[in-house]
Amino acid sequence: METLLNDFSPGLFFMQLIILVILIVLLGKFAWKPILASLEERETGIEDALKSAENARKEMQNLTADNERLAKEARAEREAMMKEAREIRDNMIAEAKEDAKEVTANLIEKAQASIAQEKQAALAEIKKNVADLSIGIAESVIKKELSNKKDQLDLVEGILKDVTLN
Amino acid sequence: MNIAQKTTKFLTIAVIALFTTVNFALNSNENNQGKEDGGQVNTKTEISAYIKHHLADSHDFSLFSYTSSEGERKHFGFPLPVIVWTSKGLVTFMSSAFHHNDDGHVIVEKGGLKFAKIHSKIYELDGNATNVAFDETHHATNAHKVLDFSITKSVVGILFAGLLIFLGFSKLARQYKARSIPKGLGRLLEPLVIYVRDEIARPNIGEKKYKKFMSFLLTVFFFIWILNLLGLTPLGFNVTGQIAVTACLAIITMVIYITNGSKDFWAHTLWMPGVPVILRPILAVIELVGFIVIKPFSLLVRLFANITAGHFVVMSLIALMVTMKEAFGPVASTGMSLVLSLFISVIEILVAFLQAFIFTMLSSLFIGMAVEEHEHH
Amino acid sequence: MVIPNLVGAGLIVIGGGIGLGQIGGKAMESIARQPEAAGKIQTAMIIIGALLEGLAFGALILGA
Numbered sequence: 001m002e003t004l005l006n007d008f009s010p011g012l013f014f015m016q017l018i019i020l021v022i023l024i025v026l027l028g029k030f031a032w033k034p035i036l037a038s039l040e041e042r043e044t045g046i047e048d049a050l051k052s053a054e055n056a057r058k059e060m061q062n063l064t065a066d067n068e069r070l071a072k073e074a075r076a077e078r079e080a081m082m083k084e085a086r087e088i089r090d091n092m093i094a095e096a097k098e099d100a101k102e103v104t105a106n107l108i109e110k111a112q113a114s115i116a117q118e119k120q121a122a123l124a125e126i127k128k129n130v131a132d133l134s135i136g137i138a139e140s141v142i143k144k145e146l147s148n149k150k151d152q153l154d155l156v157e158g159i160l161k162d163v164t165l166n
Numbered sequence: 167m168n169i170a171q172k173t174t175k176f177l178t179i180a181v182i183a184l185f186t187t188v189n190f191a192l193n194s195n196e197n198n199q200g201k202e203d204g205g206q207v208n209t210k211t212e213i214s215a216y217i218k219h220h221l222a223d224s225h226d227f228s229l230f231s232y233t234s235s236e237g238e239r240k241h242f243g244f245p246l247p248v249i250v251w252t253s254k255g256l257v258t259f260m261s262s263a264f265h266h267n268d269d270g271h272v273i274v275e276k277g278g279l280k281f282a283k284i285h286s287k288i289y290e291l292d293g294n295a296t297n298v299a300f301d302e303t304h305h306a307t308n309a310h311k312v313l314d315f316s317i318t319k320s321v322v323g324i325l326f327a328g329l330l331i332f333l334g335f336s337k338l339a340r341q342y343k344a345r346s347i348p349k350g351l352g353r354l355l356e357p358l359v360i361y362v363r364d365e366i367a368r369p370n371i372g373e374k375k376y377k378k379f380m381s382f383l384l385t386v387f388f389f390i391w392i393l394n395l396l397g398l399t400p401l402g403f404n405v406t407g408q409i410a411v412t413a414c415l416a417i418i419t420m421v422i423y424i425t426n427g428s429k430d431f432w433a434h435t436l437w438m439p440g441v442p443v444i445l446r447p448i449l450a451v452i453e454l455v456g457f458i459v460i461k462p463f464s465l466l467v468r469l470f471a472n473i474t475a476g477h478f479v480v481m482s483l484i485a486l487m488v489t490m491k492e493a494f495g496p497v498a499s500t501g502m503s504l505v506l507s508l509f510i511s512v513i514e515i516l517v518a519f520l521q522a523f524i525f526t527m528l529s530s531l532f533i534g535m536a537v538e539e540h541e542h543h
Numbered sequence: 544m545v546i547p548n549l550v551g552a553g554l555i556v557i558g559g560g561i562g563l564g565q566i567g568g569k570a571m572e573s574i575a576r577q578p579e580a581a582g583k584i585q586t587a588m589i590i591i592g593a594l595l596e597g598l599a600f601g602a603l604i605l606g607a
Binding site: 007033036166 | 222251287297313314315316317318320321324325328332335336338339340342343346356359360362363377380381382384385388408409410411414415463464487535
């Protein structure tokens, strides 16, 4: 302890005090403050950059989600439209078929009706012709004096041969 | 191939170093004069005196000395100014006036006063005395110490380290204006600054208050570290091994944490809550003594003792080649001293950093204790 | 009978050595137990080691 106190030099203590205080002040002003300030600035800059990158990533995610949603909607819409179109087409086809069926049915009916009419007309004519013929035959038979049965039959046959039934 | 080359190179250097030092050790026997002005050092007492001389501050900057062929002691270095506050005011002269004498035999007359230098201290002779008289314990009886504001070797070291730190870090600070990432030396210095801030200041002082103390902590950290490293160079600085320097550092720390003490800190120190009232004054005294005396004292003594012990060990191991020469022969003693001092020097480089770290760490710990605001229960 | 200073110094060094050994050993154990906390343990170890060292040096210097 004594040697320690003996070694202690107040002058050196004083010099060191002055120099150290000056050094702390000078370095604080010209070195530490700007260094720490720019370090902090850089750190906050990096932090901000990281944060904004994170935000951008999130936004990107949102955007892609949006896009997907939109695409899904569009797809659904397209599907719906196509479905509708198909339905419309089917309806149209069905209607057309129905119409066609109706029309043909009408036509057939008409045709059948006209056929029936024709047939009726033809039958009527035939009947008339047959009646005429029978009347003619009967007239001729009556006109000829028929003595025997055989002659009568020959006559009928001959007339019948002439008559062609159509 | 490459490794082999390197190994041979290293071995060559080692062998050359060994031979030079062996040569030196052999030569040192031949001349034994010039003891009085710090001549050659051979015996154990001379070595211990030499080491003591180195550990003390010195008034001139001597790099090395040798004895010429005429037997004259030659010193290489330069003198430094002596500035002393005497009974007649400020007196200045160059330290070369003492002619490297360190035991009070050379008297310098200046400004009507007589001065002598004894063991690196300047003494002013009383009255009309012409010689320094010593008593049996080698204390001067007719001279007294003066206040010595000289630019001693330590002051030169402090200024040099301060200049180095200032140049390095102001350059780094200027670099930030142009670019956000430094280059060159700044790339080495920046992580150190971040280290002090993030590993020392922030965890110990607290996120809110650490900024105020950063300039002190950073300055002290680099100051101690650079000076510790300078002490390991052959320039022979022993600044952080001067008790005045470490005392100044510790006292500044103490002043800082005493003046920045929070209300809670004083309340807890002077009137400890949760303790029987009778005990409170006793505790207050213990706490006060702890904060004002013991903590700064342990700070100053730790740094001083570590650095002094380091220098002492390195120098003793170097001196081994002289002291062990008789017992082991010059080659073995020199080799031993080389290997051991190399080993210890490497450890000292670690200690240089560690002591700077510990000083700053404990300073910030004490500051943190003082500025902390407790939650009231 | 006066005990010489050197004996006291030796005692201080023994005490300090035991203390430092304890700190170092326990720190090693805890690092082995929790390697991820190695940094914190090291810092605490160095601080306590420094405090102990201060005590030992203080005693050495006050005694010398």
